[in-house]
Amino acid sequence: MTAHLDSGDQPPRPDVPRIDAGEPVTQAAHTGAPTSYDQLDDHELLRMHVAGNPDSFGFLVKRHRDRMWAVAIRTLGEPEEAADALQEAFISAFRRADSFRGDAKVTTWLHRIVVNACLDRIRRRQVRAADPLPEDEDRAAELAGPSEEDPAEVRERRLDVLNALKQINEDQRAALVLVDMEGYSIEEAAAILDCAPGTVKSRCARGRAKLLPLLRHWQTTRASDVPEESAAEAVGTE
Amino acid sequence: MTESGLPTSEHLEHLDTDTIADLIENLLPAPEAHRAREHVKACPECQQTYDALVKLSEDLAEEGRADIPMPTDVAEHLDAVIVSESVLRASTVGVHSLAQIREEPRRHLPKLLGAAAGVVLIAAIGVGVVFATKDNANEGAASTDQNSPPADAVTITTNDLGPQIQQWLEHNPGAIMHGSAAEQACARTFASGRPNPNVRLVQPAKIDGKRATIIGLQGGSPRDIQVFAVTGCSEPGGVASPFYDTTVTLRNR
Numbered sequence: 181m182t183a184h185l186d187s188g189d190q191p192p193r194p195d196v197p198r199i200d201a202g203e204p205v206t207q208a209a210h211t212g213a214p215t216s217y218d219q220l221d222d223h224e225l226l227r228m229h230v231a232g233n234p235d236s237f238g239f240l241v242k243r244h245r246d247r248m249w250a251v252a253i254r255t256l257g258e259p260e261e262a263a264d265a266l267q268e269a270f271i272s273a274f275r276r277a278d279s280f281r282g283d284a285k286v287t288t289w290l291h292r293i294v295v296n297a298c299l300d301r302i303r304r305r306q307v308r309a310a311d312p313l314p315e316d317e318d319r320a321a322e323l324a325g326p327s328e329e330d331p332a333e334v335r336e337r338r339l340d341v342l343n344a345l346k347q348i349n350e351d352q353r354a355a356l357v358l359v360d361m362e363g364y365s366i367e368e369a370a371a372i373l374d375c376a377p378g379t380v381k382s383r384c385a386r387g388r389a390k391l392l393p394l395l396r397h398w399q400t401t402r403a404s405d406v407p408e409e410s411a412a413e414a415v416g417t418e
Numbered sequence: 419m420t421e422s423g424l425p426t427s428e429h430l431e432h433l434d435t436d437t438i439a440d441l442i443e444n445l446l447p448a449p450e451a452h453r454a455r456e457h458v459k460a461c462p463e464c465q466q467t468y469d470a471l472v473k474l475s476e477d478l479a480e481e482g483r484a485d486i487p488m489p490t491d492v493a494e495h496l497d498a499v500i501v502s503e504s505v506l507r508a509s510t511v512g513v514h515s516l517a518q519i520r521e522e523p524r525r526h527l528p529k530l531l532g533a534a535a536g537v538v539l540i541a542a543i544g545v546g547v548v549f550a551t552k553d554n555a556n557e558g559a560a561s562t563d564q565n566s567p568p569a570d571a572v573t574i575t576t577n578d579l580g581p582q583i584q585q586w587l588e589h590n591p592g593a594i595m596h597g598s599a600a601e602q603a604c605a606r607t608f609a610s611g612r613p614n615p616n617v618r619l620v621q622p623a624k625i626d627g628k629r630a631t632i633i634g635l636q637g638g639s640p641r642d643i644q645v646f647a648v649t650g651c652s653e654p655g656g657v658a659s660p661f662y663d664t665t666v667t668l669r670n671r
Contacts (some may be wrong), residue, residue, distance in 0.1 A: 181632055225663075229616050230665060231613060231637045231638060231642065232613065232614045232636070232637045233638070234504045234638075235504070236613070237502065237504065238500045238504065241497070241500055242497075245493060245496065245658065246485035246486060246487050246488055248493070249487070250484070259489065259492070263496075266496065267495070267499055270496065270500060271499065271500075278667065314565065316576075330487075334484070338484070341478070341481050342618075361479065361482025361521070362482055363482065378445070382440075382443070384443060385436070385440050385442065386436060386439065386445040388474055389435040389436045389437050389438070389439040389471070391478075392435055392439075392467070392474055393435075394469060395474060396470070
């Protein structure tokens with residue numbers, strides 16, 4: 181379970197008028213100056229959005245877009261698709277913000293909307309039958325992020341994982357991204373993917389088996405970076 | 419793990435990666451799982467695959483914790499989409515529901531200029547402006563005791579606050595301004611620090627036994643009212659201190 185996820189997430193209830201559970205009102209919100217958006221937490225930004233503030237949602241998007249981009253690009257494997265899915269997801273979140281329950285984390289709520297938007301696209305794609313995704317080598321470097329932001333080895337590893345994920349089937353990829361990368365439990369992933377927990381386990385297992393040869397060199401590289409520990413683990417000797 | 423001398427390993431074929439991955443996820447039937455586990459223990463090569471699969475999960479988790487910077491063009495496009503969504507929302511004053519906006523986004527765009535002018539007007543006139551859209555002009559004629567708040571302090575609990583205010587405002591299309599001038603001024607000062615300073619309601623109250631003031635602020639759409647329960651406004655020169663807030667969504671606005 182990664183730190184950024186709540187396990188108790190439930191789908192928002194769009195038909196129920198939202199009534200706050202009397203959370204304390206933060207002082208920053210009262211001053212309300214645009215320069216103070218940085219200091220406002222996610223809940224307050226979302227509340228201001230629901231109350232009609234025209235800028236606070238955009239700020240929320242800016243704050244979390246890299247995280248959500250990571251989710252979308254890993255799940256969908258293709259930048260155009262990921263961008264479209266994220267756009268759908270954020271518009272949906274914008275319009276459904278009043279259904280957000282104040283006791284969950286805003287990131288959990290957003291995350292779930294993004295995941296669902298990605299899975300919707302996968303399902304639609306599967307219905308359209310197998311039109312294989314075009315290889316988009318040109319965007320590879322861009323996908324790894326601006327070079328000034330991260331060290332070369334971080335970008336390389338990122339690209340390796342993205343390229344490897346693209347080569348396994350979509351169902352296995354979605355399960356693996358949810359469980360291994362995003363830290364959802366098997367049961368949560370099963371609920372999101374609308375299948376049995378056993379199916380999620382099986383997709384994860386088979387997905388890992390397919391990924392392993394694709395990322396073996398990655399593991400070896402990483403192992404050689406830290407010879408004392410990782411190398412021993414990777415080769416399984418004692 | 420170097421028990422390569424165990425007799426069984428030499429005679430068994432290596433397990434395939436799928437089987438080892440299934441073993442890790444407890445997907446194999448019991449007898450098969452037992453055989454596989456024994457084999458992995460005895461076979462350094464399969465043990466290596468087993469360990470590598472476990473490590474792969476860990477590495478994916480580590481990689482999963484990292485964000486990926488959104489490409490600049492995608493980010494700019496997304497920003498523009500959110501801005502236009504925000505403009506669209508601001509332009510749909512008088513539209514009944516978000517569902518309607520979703521269905522007919524294009525139709526509402528021409529309202530943009532008029533709505534923007536309306537927002538400026540409201541900001542200029544300030545407090546107490548009545549949203550007299552054609553939708554609600556004929557509402558609120560029949561006020562009963564339940565449908566309008568008393569001029570003096572109303573006794574209420576925080577639990578009932580949302581539904582009660584919803585009822586008042588649904589039957590009173592204009593602003594409801596009760597309490598002394600000082601109490602109203604205190605409420606306006608509080609409102610001026612909020613993102614949406616348009617006051618729809620000031621009501622003296624006794625909430626959960628304590629003297630308080632209910633302040634209702636117009637949300638981004640005419641249907642949304644942000645409600646605050648504050649103390650401090652009942653005293654001369656007092657400063658509002660909120661202890662409860664809720665958002666109510668009005669029907670038929």
